[in-house]
Amino acid sequence: MQTTPVSDTSDIHTFSQEARDAIYHTIFSRRDVRSQFLPTTIDDAVLSRILTAAHFAPSVGFMQPWNFLLIKSEEIKTRVQQAYISANAEAMTMFEGEKRNTYQQLKLEGIRDAPIGICITCDRERTGSVVLGRTHMKTMDLYSSVCAVQNLWLAARAEGLGVGWVSIFHEHELQAALGIPEHIVPIAYLCVGYVSHFYPKPELETKGWLPRLPIEELVYFDQWGNADPNQPLIAHLQRDQMAAQDIANRAAMPLPKE
Ligand SMILES: Cc1cc2c(cc1C)N(C[C@H](O)[C@H](O)[C@H](O)COP(=O)(O)O)c1[nH]c(=O)[nH]c(=O)c1N2
Numbered sequence: 001m002q003t004t005p006v007s008d009t010s011d012i013h014t015f016s017q018e019a020r021d022a023i024y025h026t027i028f029s030r031r032d033v034r035s036q037f038l039p040t041t042i043d044d045a046v047l048s049r050i051l052t053a054a055h056f057a058p059s060v061g062f063m064q065p066w067n068f069l070l071i072k073s074e075e076i077k078t079r080v081q082q083a084y085i086s087a088n089a090e091a092m093t094m095f096e097g098e099k100r101n102t103y104q105q106l107k108l109e110g111i112r113d114a115p116i117g118i119c120i121t122c123d124r125e126r127t128g129s130v131v132l133g134r135t136h137m138k139t140m141d142l143y144s145s146v147c148a149v150q151n152l153w154l155a156a157r158a159e160g161l162g163v164g165w166v167s168i169f170h171e172h173e174l175q176a177a178l179g180i181p182e183h184i185v186p187i188a189y190l191c192v193g194y195v196s197h198f199y200p201k202p203e204l205e206t207k208g209w210l211p212r213l214p215i216e217e218l219v220y221f222d223q224w225g226n227a228d229p230n231q232p233l234i235a236h237l238q239r240d241q242m243a244a245q246d247i248a249n250r251a252a253m254p255l256p257k258e
Contacts, residue, residue: 033162
């Protein structure tokens with residue numbers, strides 16, 4: 001991907017070329033990881049950095065609604081996995097035919113394989129019931145905790161750590177497994193650990209579940225549904241989507257034989 005600054009738009013705030021490349025490298029090579037976890041312990045210094053990255057996420061009204069519940073106990077992980085197993089059995093029946101066969105072959109969690117689980121939550125009442133920026137769109141606090149998830153996910157990738165988000169749970173069962181009070185929303189259960197390798201593409205793409213959508217079909221101009229293939233931006237998007245995949249391919253090498 002060409003990240004050289006365009007001269008008339010660059011200014012003193014633009015990162016150096018190396019820093020920009022590092023950011024894009026992190027974003028394009030991040031993966032959801034389920035199967036490749038190694039038992040290697042994560043140093044507290046590293047854990048601290050990725051949690052701090054999460055804590056520096058944006059949040060509506062600066063309410064910082066998150067907590068970070070770290071799960072190392074095998075017993076608790078097993079409880080969480082039980083909640084996953086029962087929810088996943090239900091989930092499987094919701095797909096039909098060939099889709100169900102494919103679903104059955106997917107590994108959708110690494111709860112006990114990963115050395116650590118991190119549950120990121122949302123306390124919807126953290127700063128009271130009226131929150132700057134959430135007065136009309138009530139879900140903004142939930143989205144804020146999701147921003148923390150993404151920060152952690154990217155920081156973890158830069159540290160060489162894989163992260164896998166597991167959401168196949170009944171919320172109350174995950175709360176029960178982790179002792180989370182009813183008014184605290186579990187946003188993400190993340191399996192975190194060093195990995196043997198990162199895939200160059202989403203596993204769901206590699207295993208035939210769904211392809212990545214062409215970005216140019218997702219961009220509208222001024223009004224919903226108003227696509228315009230003649231806009232000069234479109235050619236940039238097509239090139240950059242390919243370049244992004246190239247970066248992910250290179251980051252994933254060398255892949256072990258499976
Ligand atoms: C909110 C949310 C919830 C889940 C996920 C993601 C997000 C954002 N993903 C991971 C998801 O399958 C993955 O992000 C996409 O397939 C794209 O792959 P990469 O993340 O780019 O590798 C996910 N993966 C999985 O195996 N089990 C799961 O329960 C979930 N749940």
